[in-house]
């Protein structure tokens with residue numbers, strides 16, 4: 001019955017659907033049988049007169065054996081079904097593509113292997129934020145880590161969920177599919193489904209349906225949730241998994257590669273918006289968790305311990321890669337190191353220069 005509510009978006013859908021249906025079926029049968037017996041006994045053994053006495057019979061071995069054995073067999077059966085599904089969730093296919101996932105307050109960063117670059121001389125991974133691009137029918141292994149508190153990566157349409165913590169890597173693996181339901185969806189139906197209010201578009205732009213850019217049947221999108229309460233903006237820690245045909249996927253990687261080489265204030269603003277900076281830094285002068293970026297570039301910053309530093313390229317670079325080195329006076333040492341590439345840092349600096 002799960003498929004009434006969710007897409008069958010990965011290879012794990014059939015086994016999870018089956019386990020869920022089986023449990024529901026057993027629960028319904030047990031409910032009907034016990035309640036029917038209850039009603040029957042109430043009527044059959046009701047008190048018929050004032051001196052009606054209770055039977056002396058204390059127990060029956062036959063009945064006890066039956067009601068111990070049958071449930072045991074049923075539960076062992078459920079265990080076998082569950083174990084099979086679980087082993088499927090943990091077994092990584094030999095040709096699985098590895099994608100690194102970094103969770104942070106409050107954004108998801110996805111890193112694709114450098115081998116997907118056309119320019120193979122560059123070894124840094126391709127990155128996307130809050131949008132996970134996947135190739136249809138190609139197994140993936142997500143290797144996950146948190147920058148800060150505990151998060152949890154959950155995609156109900158994939159039947160996949162795994163905690164993302166600091167200090168250790170966790171993983172999850174699946175084969176993403178363009179679900180039959182989304183394959184059959186027309187562009188109009190998609191538009192209808194993906195309507196967002198203006199406020200939502202502003203706060204969670206990644207939720208706009210990217211499949212509208214592709215011909216129907218070649219793209220599917222699924223919601224990614226953080227299912228661990230991880231602070232203020234936990235409920236906005238939403239992302240999309242976008243499953244594409246191999247050709248579209250290749251084109252998308254080329255697009256990410258181009259973006260990774262693009263150094264500009266615009267790119268800096270995109271990084272600010274999507275990489276999580278926005279949840280702690282404003283650009284209008286107001287104080288959020290950290291200092292505002294307005295008027296930051298080239299001005300003197302008071303540093304804990306009584307010194308002052310001019311916010312030049314070096315200071316900004318250090319503040320991003322190693323935030324604890326110099327703490328802005330009056331602010332907590334709360335910023336996690338941001339793993340931005342050289343190109344990304346340059347774009348951010350160019351963006352800062354526009355924030356007079």
Ligand code: HEC
Pocket residue numbers: 105106271272275276277278279280281289290291296301315316319320323324326327328331332333334335336338340348
């Ligand atoms: C979880 C909150 C948080 C996130 C996310 C965050 N920062 Fe920070 N940041 C802080 C805090 C708090 C400070 C002040 C303490 C310090 O200097 O480390 C700070 C300081 C800075 C400074 C120095 C500012 C100054 O006035 O001296 C820079 C530059 C900076 N962050 C850049 C970034 C960039 C770029 C990103 C995103 C890629 C980012 N931060 C993400 C919390 C955050």
Ligand SMILES: [Cu+2]
Pocket residue numbers: 103150151152226227228229230234237
């Ligand atoms: Cu989270």
